[in-house]
Amino acid sequence: MTHSTTSTPYAPELGKVAEPGSVPPAAGPRRPVLRRLGDWLSAVVFTVPALALFGLLVLVPMGYAFYVSFFDWGGFGSPTDVTGFGNYTRLFEDPVFLGDLWRGGLLIGFSIALQLPFALAMAVLLNQELRGRAVYRMLFFAPYILSEVITGVLFGMIFAPGDGLADRLLGAVGLDGLGGEWFAGRDTVLPTLFLVMTWKYFGFHMMLYLAGLQGIPAELYEAARIDGAGTWQRFRHITLPLLAPTLRISAFLSVIFSIQLFDLVWVITTGGPDHASETMAISMVQYGFKRYQMGYASAISVVMFLISLVFALAYQRFVLRRDTEGALTTMRANR
Amino acid sequence: MRALGNTSLSRRGFMAASAATGLGAAALSACGSSDSGNSSGKTTVEWWNITTTQPAKKLWAQRAREFEAAHPDVKIKVVTLENEAYKSKMTALTTSGKLPDIFHTWGGGVLQQQIDAGLVEDLTDKVAPWTKQYVPAALAAYRFDDKTYAVPFDIGMVGFWYNKALFAKAEIASPPTTWSAYLDAVKALKSAGITPIALAGKEKWPGMYYWAYLAMRVAGLDAMQKAATDADFTGEGFVKAGEHLKELVALEPFQKGFLGAAYSTPNGEAAAMGNGKAAMELMGQWAPVVEGDAGKGIGKDLGFFSFPAVEGGQGALTEVFGGGGGHAVRKGAPDAAVEFLKFFAEKEFAAKLVKDTGLIPVSKDVRSALTDANLTAVSDALNSATGFQLYLDQAYAPAVGQEINDSVAALIAGSKSPQQVTRSVTEVAKSEKS
Numbered sequence: 001m002t003h004s005t006t007s008t009p010y011a012p013e014l015g016k017v018a019e020p021g022s023v024p025p026a027a028g029p030r031r032p033v034l035r036r037l038g039d040w041l042s043a044v045v046f047t048v049p050a051l052a053l054f055g056l057l058v059l060v061p062m063g064y065a066f067y068v069s070f071f072d073w074g075g076f077g078s079p080t081d082v083t084g085f086g087n088y089t090r091l092f093e094d095p096v097f098l099g100d101l102w103r104g105g106l107l108i109g110f111s112i113a114l115q116l117p118f119a120l121a122m123a124v125l126l127n128q129e130l131r132g133r134a135v136y137r138m139l140f141f142a143p144y145i146l147s148e149v150i151t152g153v154l155f156g157m158i159f160a161p162g163d164g165l166a167d168r169l170l171g172a173v174g175l176d177g178l179g180g181e182w183f184a185g186r187d188t189v190l191p192t193l194f195l196v197m198t199w200k201y202f203g204f205h206m207m208l209y210l211a212g213l214q215g216i217p218a219e220l221y222e223a224a225r226i227d228g229a230g231t232w233q234r235f236r237h238i239t240l241p242l243l244a245p246t247l248r249i250s251a252f253l254s255v256i257f258s259i260q261l262f263d264l265v266w267v268i269t270t271g272g273p274d275h276a277s278e279t280m281a282i283s284m285v286q287y288g289f290k291r292y293q294m295g296y297a298s299a300i301s302v303v304m305f306l307i308s309l310v311f312a313l314a315y316q317r318f319v320l321r322r323d324t325e326g327a328l329t330t331m332r333a334n335r
Numbered sequence: 336m337r338a339l340g341n342t343s344l345s346r347r348g349f350m351a352a353s354a355a356t357g358l359g360a361a362a363l364s365a366c367g368s369s370d371s372g373n374s375s376g377k378t379t380v381e382w383w384n385i386t387t388t389q390p391a392k393k394l395w396a397q398r399a400r401e402f403e404a405a406h407p408d409v410k411i412k413v414v415t416l417e418n419e420a421y422k423s424k425m426t427a428l429t430t431s432g433k434l435p436d437i438f439h440t441w442g443g444g445v446l447q448q449q450i451d452a453g454l455v456e457d458l459t460d461k462v463a464p465w466t467k468q469y470v471p472a473a474l475a476a477y478r479f480d481d482k483t484y485a486v487p488f489d490i491g492m493v494g495f496w497y498n499k500a501l502f503a504k505a506e507i508a509s510p511p512t513t514w515s516a517y518l519d520a521v522k523a524l525k526s527a528g529i530t531p532i533a534l535a536g537k538e539k540w541p542g543m544y545y546w547a548y549l550a551m552r553v554a555g556l557d558a559m560q561k562a563a564t565d566a567d568f569t570g571e572g573f574v575k576a577g578e579h580l581k582e583l584v585a586l587e588p589f590q591k592g593f594l595g596a597a598y599s600t601p602n603g604e605a606a607a608m609g610n611g612k613a614a615m616e617l618m619g620q621w622a623p624v625v626e627g628d629a630g631k632g633i634g635k636d637l638g639f640f641s642f643p644a645v646e647g648g649q650g651a652l653t654e655v656f657g658g659g660g661g662h663a664v665r666k667g668a669p670d671a672a673v674e675f676l677k678f679f680a681e682k683e684f685a686a687k688l689v690k691d692t693g694l695i696p697v698s699k700d701v702r703s704a705l706t707d708a709n710l711t712a713v714s715d716a717l718n719s720a721t722g723f724q725l726y727l728d729q730a731y732a733p734a735v736g737q738e739i740n741d742s743v744a745a746l747i748a749g750s751k752s753p754q755q756v757t758r759s760v761t762e763v764a765k766s767e768k769s
Contacts (some may be wrong), residue, residue, distance in 0.1 A: 072766075160602040161592025184536070184595025186748065272537050273594035274748035291734035293693065 024224045062305070069298035075288075079295065087299035097300065100280045103190065107258045107279075110194050112251055119202040119276070120247070123209035124239065137210070139249055141203040141280045148200075152267025155196045183269050185275040193265065193277055199258065205250045211238070212246030252315055259308050373387070378669045381412045383435040385421045385660075391692040402678050405577040409671045429454065437675065440485050440661050442476025443729035449663075450484055456664040459483045461673050465680065466698075473697040473724040477661050485661035486676050487697045488688070491620035491656030492717055493544050493642070496709075501529050501614040502634045510640035512652060514579060517643045521588045524614050531586075533613035535604035536594035536747065539740040540728070544617045545583070546743040546756075547727050548642040548656055549576035555649030556722045563731055566764035569757045572649065577746055577753025579645060584747055594748055599629050606630035617642070619657065620695055620713045639712045654722035657728060659697070731764070738763040 069087055071079035091097050126137055143151070158163030158165045159182035170178050182192045216239065224234050240247075262281035265271060271286065278286075280300060288297030382399065386392050399411040399640045414435065416424060421439065425622060434454050440446045449455050459482045466474065466483075470490060477485035497510065502520075505527040511517040524531040535541045550559060554572025562568045590607050592598065597603040605622065607613040609630020616622065626632050633719070645653040662679070664672045678684075680749055686704035689696050695714050696702055728736030742759045745751035751759070 073661070156600070157602070159594065162590075163602055182594050184592035186594070186750075188597070269595065270537060272539075272744070274745050274750050286737070291737045293734055 012164065044072045065298040065301050068295055069302050071295045072293075073295040074292045075294045083295065087296045088303070091299055091303060094160065096275050096278060096283055097280070098315065099275055100278055100283050104259060104261075104279060105215045106190065107194065107197070107261065108255050111197070111258055112220065114194075115202055116205055116247070116250060118198065118253060119205035119250075120209055122202065123206045123213060124235070125211060126206070137207075141207055143200045144203040144207075146200070148263040149198055149267050151196065154263050156183065156268050159192055183277075184273060186273055188272065189277045191268060196268070197261075201254075208246055208250050209243065212243045216242045220249075248313045248319055248323060248327070252312075252320070255311060255315075256308060259304065259311070346523060353622075377408055377410045377660055378749050379410045379412055380437060380669060380672050380675060381414060381435040382437040382662075382675070383414045383416065383421070384439050384662075385416055385418050387415055387417055388692075391688070394688065394691065398679055398684060399675075400673050405678070406671065406674070408603075409669075409675075411675060429666050434665040436665050436672045437662050438665070440477070440663045441726075441729045442485060442661060442723045444656075444732055445729065446477065446484060446554075446663065447479055449480060453751035455484050455668055456666045456668060456673075457482050457484060457488065458664060458673065462486055462676070465677055468698045468700045470697055470699060470717050470720075472655060472657070472717050472720045473659060475723040476725045478665070478728070486664040486680060486683075487659050487661040488680070489694045490657065490659035490697050490717060491695055492655040492713060492720075493548070493617060493619050494716065495617055495640050495642065495715065496608065496622045496626075496637050497615035497638050497640065498608070498611060498613075498633055499638045500633075501611070505529055505614070505757075510638070512640075512642050513643050514549075514645040518582060518586065521583065521586050525586065525588065530590045530607070530613040531588040531615065533596075533604040533607035534589045534593045534747075535596050535614045536589070536744065537597050539744045541598060541604060541616075541618065542747050543727065543740045543743045544656070545580050546576055546739070546746070547724070548617070549579045549645065551654055551656060551724050552576075552642065552645040552650040553579065553648040556654060556724055558649065559724060563735075563764070566759045566761065566768045568764060572761075573757045574753045575648075577743075577756050580743070580746060581753060584749070597747075599625050601629060603629060609633060611636075620710065623707075623709055624693060631642045637709060639709050639716075641716055651721055653716075653720055654724065655717060655720045656726070658716070658726040659695075732767045734767050735760065735764045 011097070066077055070082060070084060070158050072083045072086070073079035095143040122140060126133055126140075130136070161167065161181050161184050164182070166182065167176075167180075170176060183189050214301040220238050220242075221234055224238060229237070260281055261279045262285075265277055265279055265282060269277045271282040281304065284297050284304070287293045287300065375599060378575055384395065386395050395415075396518055399413050402411055402687070425434075425438070429452065430450055432452065432454060434449070440449075445457065445723050462483060465484065469487070472492075473487040474483060474492035477487065478482055487579070501524065502510070505520070505524045507520045507523055511520045521531040550573055553575045554562075554570060558570060558572050562570065562573070590604075590613050593604075596607075599605050604616055605618075605625040606629040608622070609626035609628075609632050611631075611633055618625075623632070623637060626637070641652055644650065662676055664676070680698075682698070682700055685696060685698060685701045688694050689704040690700055690706070693707075695710055696704060696715065699718060702711075702714055705714055724730070730736075731739075738757070738760050742751055742756040746753065746756050
C-alpha cells in the first residue's frame with residue numbers, strides 16, 4: 001500500500017524533470033532521501049502503537065504462560081516452585097489430555113471428510129441459476145452469524161433426551177429408535193456435537209467456495225461444453241482445480257477452528273459426559289480456573305500453541321506454497 | 336503537491352495523537368481503582384457481599400443505611416458482586432494482602448488460607464456474647480483451633496427432597512433411614528414405573544454429594560478430616576463409599592439422559608423434580624425454590640429426609656453435610672466493622688431475613704420465624720446435628736474438590752472403579768500438599 005501511494009507522486013515529478021533545464025540534476029537524488037526518512041517516520045508512527053499493544057497484550061502474556069508452564073503454581077503470589085518439564089511429562093501421561101488429542105484429531109478428520117465436501121456441494125448447487133438463490137445463501141450462512149452461546153443453548157434444548165425437539169420429531173414419524181441420549185451419552189456426544197458444528201460452520205465455508213466459484217470464467221465451462229465434457233468432467237477438471245486455492249485455505253481454517261474449539265462445547269456439555277467431548281481448550285480452563293493449577297494449564301496452552309504453529313507453518317510450506325508463492329513473487333517484483 | 340503532503344502529514348499527526356490519547360486513556364483507566372480514603376473524617380467500612388437477588392439485596396442495603404443513621408460518624412460502603420466475580424476478585428485481593436473490612440466467606444479451606452496469611456481478624460471474644468444461641472453447625476465452618484473467624488448469617492444442609500405422592504404410589508410407607516432400605520425404596524419406585532432419582536450429571540457436584548455423604552456415613556467425620564490432613568483418601572471407608580454408590584448406580588435409578596442434564600435448566604434435575612417426573616433428589620436447602628423456578632414445583636407433595644445411615648458404618652444419621660455464608664473481618668479493620676456485624680445479626684432483622692428471603696436461621700432464637708414446613712425440617716435437622724461436614728469443594732483445596740467431583744462423575748458414568756476414585760483423589764491431594 002505505502003509503495004503505491006508514494007510512487008504515484010513520482011509521475012508528475014518525472015514529467016517536471018523532463019522539462020528542459022528547469023531542475024538542476026543535484027536536486028534529484030536528495031529528495032528521495034528525505035522521502036525515505038519521511039517513510040520511516042510514518043512507518044514508525046503508524047506501527048509503534050500497534051506493536052506496543054500487540055507486544056503488551058499478546059507477546060508478553062504468551063511469554064509469561066510459557067514461563068509459568070515450568071512451575072507448579074496455584075495462581076496465588078508469584079510462581080516459585082520450579083518443576084522443569086514436569087508439567088509437560090504429566091501432560092502425556094494424562095488420559096484426559098491424550099483423549100483431547102484423539103478427539104481433536106477425530107473432529108478434524110470429520111470436518112475435512114464430511115463438512116467441507118458438504119459445503120462444496122451446497123456452494124456448487126447455489127452457484128447455479130436458481131429461483132430464490134439469494135434467500136438460500138442467506139439462510140445457509142445465517143447459523144455462522146449466530147453466537148456460539150445461543151447455538152449451544154438452542155441445541156441443548158433440541159437434543160434434550162426424551163423431551164427435546166429431536167426426540168419428539170423422531171417419535172412423531174415413528175422413528176423413536178433413532179432418538180436417544182445425544183449429548184448425554186459418551187458414545188453419542190461427539191457425533192451430535194459434530195452435527196451442530198456442521199450446521200454452524202458449513203455456511204462459512206460455503207461462502208468462501210461461492211466467492212471462489214464466481215472467479216472461475218464462464219468461458220472455460222462453455223469451451224468444455226463445446227468439447228463435449230459432461231457435468232462431472234467439468235466439475236473435476238475445471239471447478240476443482242480452479243477452486244483449489246480456496247479449498248486449501250478453507251481446510252486450513254477448519255483445522256485451526258477445530259484445534260481451538262471451546263465455546264460451543266463449553267456451553268453444551270462443558271466437556272462431559274465423563275470427558276467424552278472435552279477439547280484441549282476446555283481442559284486448559286478446567287485445570288486453570290477450576291483447579292487453580294495454573295502451571296499445568298499453561299503447559300496445555302503452550303502445547304496447543306505449538307500444535308497450531310507447527311501445523312500452520314507446515315501447511316504454508318507444503319500445501320499453500322503455490323498459493324503464497326504467487327503473492328510473494330508479486331511483492332518482490334513490486335519492490 | 337504541497338497541499339497533498341500537508342494533509343497527509345496532518346492526518347498522520349492526528350492519527351499519532353489519537354493513538355497516544357487512546358493509550359493514555361487505557362493507562363489511566365488501568366490505575367483508576369484506588370483505595371477509598373476517608374477524607375471527610377468519617378470512618379468508612381467497606382462491606383463486600385454476594386447478595387445479588389431481591390428482596391435480599393434491598394434489605395441488606397437498607398440495614399447499612401439504618402446503621403449509618405444510628406452511627407453518624409460511620410459510612411458503610413456496600414459492594415455487591417456476582418458469585419464468580421467475587422471469587423476471582425478475592426483471589427487477587429488475597430494475593431495482594433488487602434482485603435475489604437467486611438467480606439463474605441464460605442469458611443473452610445479458602446478462609447483458612449486467608450487466616451494463615453494473617454489477613455483475618457480473630458473474632459472469638461468479640462462475638463461470643465451474642466452468638467451463644469447460634470446453631471453449632473452454623474459456626475463450624477468458621478472455627479479453626481477453637482477460634483472463631485466469621486459470623487454466619489446463613490446455614491444449610493444437603494438431604495433428600497422427595498415427592499410424597501410418588502412414594503405413596505410406589506407403596507413406600509416411610510422415608511428410608513438405612514442404606515439397604517433406601518435401595519429397596521429405589522427398587523420399589525422403579526418397579527412402579529417411576530424414575531427414582533433426578534441427577535444433574537453434567538454439573539458433577541450433585542453426584543459428588545452421594546459420595547461425600549456415603550463417605551461420611553461409612554468412614555466417619557474424623558476419617559474425612561484425617562484424609563484431608565494426610566492427603567490420603569485410599570482408606571477402606573472411602574473405597575466402601577464408592578462401592579455403595581456403585582450399588583445404587585447399578586439399579587439405573589436416574590432419569591433418561593442424566594449424564595448430560597444440568598441442574599437448574601428447564602430440562603435439568605430441579606425441573607424433573609419440580610414437574611413430578613422424578614421421585615427424589617439429593618440437594619441443599621435451596622432445592623424447593625429452584626424446583627419451583629425451573630419447573631412447576633410440587634407444593635405440598637414435597638418432603639425432606641436425611642441421608643440414610645449405612646449399616647456398620649462409623650457415621651450417624653444425625654451428621655450433616657452442608658454449608659452456608661458468613662462475614663469475616665479484615666485484620667486491622669475499624670471497630671465499627673464488628674459493631675455492624677452485631678447490628679446486622681440483631682434478632683428482629685434476622686427474623687425478617689428468614690421470613691422474606693428464605694434463609695434458614697443461624698440462631699435458635701429465630702427459629703419461630705420459619706413458616707415453611709420443609710425448611711423447618713431442615714432447620715431442625717441442623718439444630719439436632721451431632722456432626723458437621725462442610726461442602727468438600729470448600730473444605731478441601733480447589734484441585735482436590737474438583738478431582739472428587741470429576742472422579743465421582745466417572746464412577747457414576749461407569750468408567751472408574753471405587754478404588755480408582757480414591758487413588759486419583761489421593762494423587763491430586765498429595766501433589767497439592769507438596
